[in-house]
Amino acid sequence: MVENAASATGPSIATRIGKLDLPAPTLMGSGCYGSGEEYAPFVDLAGIGGIVLKSVTRFPRLGNAPPRLVATPSGLLNAIGLQNPGIDAYLENDVAKFAERPCAVIGSVAGFSVDDYAYVTERLAARDEIDAIELNISCPNVGSEGETFACDPGLAEQATRAARRVTAKTLIVKLSPNVTDIAAIARVVEAAGADALAVVNTVRGMAIDVETAKPRLGNTTGGLSGAAIRPIAVLAVWEVARAVKIPIVGQGGIENARDALEFILAGASAVSIGTGNFTDPRAPQTVADGLRSYLAERRIASLRDVVGKANPGFAGVR
Amino acid sequence: MPALETSPAIHRTVVSDRREPAPGISVVGLYAPRLAGATRPGQFAMVVPPGGERAATALGIYEAQGDRISLMLVAVGPRTRELATLPLGAQLDLFGPLGNGFDLAALGDEVALVAGGVGLASLLLPARELLARGARVYLFYGARTAGALVDADLFAELGARVYVATDDGTLGWAGYVTDLLRETAMHFSGIAACGPSPMLRAVARVAADLGVRAQLSLEETFACGVGACWGCVVGLSRESAQAPRFPAPAPGETRDYVHARICKEGPVFWAHELRW
Structure with missing residues (x-):
């Protein structure tokens, strides 16, 4: 891990997610940041906490037919469909170059069975270039199969347990907002051995072209991200923070420090920026700088002191 | 490209x-x-x-x-x-x-540029460079109506021959610019086009019929624009040099194309390599 020089001179925005010590609480959301090299010309990757890589599956996936994106008011509807080269080719061709990243590199694993999650996690986590694993049990864009794991407590528990068994590295499990009781899912995932929770993945949605009278996405339905879902995501963090004692990575429409603070005050120890990078690639720096200013103005020494501050039921981070 | x-x-x-x-x-x-x-x-x-x-x-x-x-x-x-x-x-x-621009060297010395509406915006720099190296440039430029045909004179001043078409027939050829391209039956060494998708599909058909290779600059909604999100894709022949390096297809995968990112592998593609 590279220590951020700026954090030594002012308030600390360092945080800890499982066994990962991060100099900044900013992760870049899976599927939104490629492997980081795409954004390297525009932002200093050494100033961010880490990159969550695009999800990889057991077999190659062609992904969904286009169109895959629809811009909606304050949001972005997507249905990419987990396009990726499959774990074999990924390990052979892609992973080695992640060693060059000056920040944490978190692999993302998606699957269609409990065995998939165990198999891909074991192989990916075995690589030194990978600092931690995020378990994507909540992709809404691969038929009903992908998200089933995040919407069924039994399956969420099995997938988490299977991944836990095969790696000692930090295991983050990404939850879906498309459930009735996210706190209940969070509890079973914590009990199954997750080190942290990513809250939340996209909100299911769709858009229809009234001229053609057809859905606008090739996949018919998609996942909504961006500012439009921020209040939904903040509430999910709020509820999860009252239910578990493992750290939460809050995400959903974060573009600046004030957005990030909503999640942190609700109980998130870190945040993830996804769609916000599409508005301005400097968002990670804007968020980090804004967090430092917020703390400095209030003479607060560390970001850890404000985690969960707005949430009286916050269970604390163990 | x-x-x-x-x-x-x-x-x-x-x-x-x-x-x-x-x-x-x-x-x-x-x-x-x-x-x-x-x-x-x-x-x-x-x-x-x-x-x-x-x-x-x-x-x-x-x-x-x-x-x-x-x-x-x-x-x-x-x-x-x-x-x-x-x-x-x-x-x-x-x-x-x-993005990767046009491969102008591969277009030869008798080049048709085909523009639909503000697709014209991606063709001025190619026109300038082609003319500078001595190629003959023919601009086929279509729009809804005469008033929406902008800057055609700019291309003419540079030395391009300009042929216009309007959907409503208020100026030039009445109808689609791609039909005009076909009707001229001129010989081109290459075609470069930018405009809405239906027009580009028509350019691809006309180019195939004329036996000329065409480079198409695709229009699409981008989210990241830098190849990170895989939101803007188009079907591209597995054999294309532009296709993202995908090794063996998944078991049971019979499709002969991959999804290439328009923002990264494109936005310009050879028409005959697209599977769309």
């Missing part, structure tokens, strides 16, 4: 001039010395929304000369209206240049 060695960056630019050649169509000039020097024909830039809260907008770079670039846009939604009404002297942040 061959991958370009470019160094994209974030550029803080200043609005230097603005004109509205037709109602709803704006050309915004920007003082952007480094970007002007780095841009190759067919590349684009992502415009950071001055007011935030919206995804950045991808726009083809229209002119790039000296210390100035310009962007041509149709004010259709909140994002483009915001850009079209920026006052002179306003700051505008862009990142680019992005």
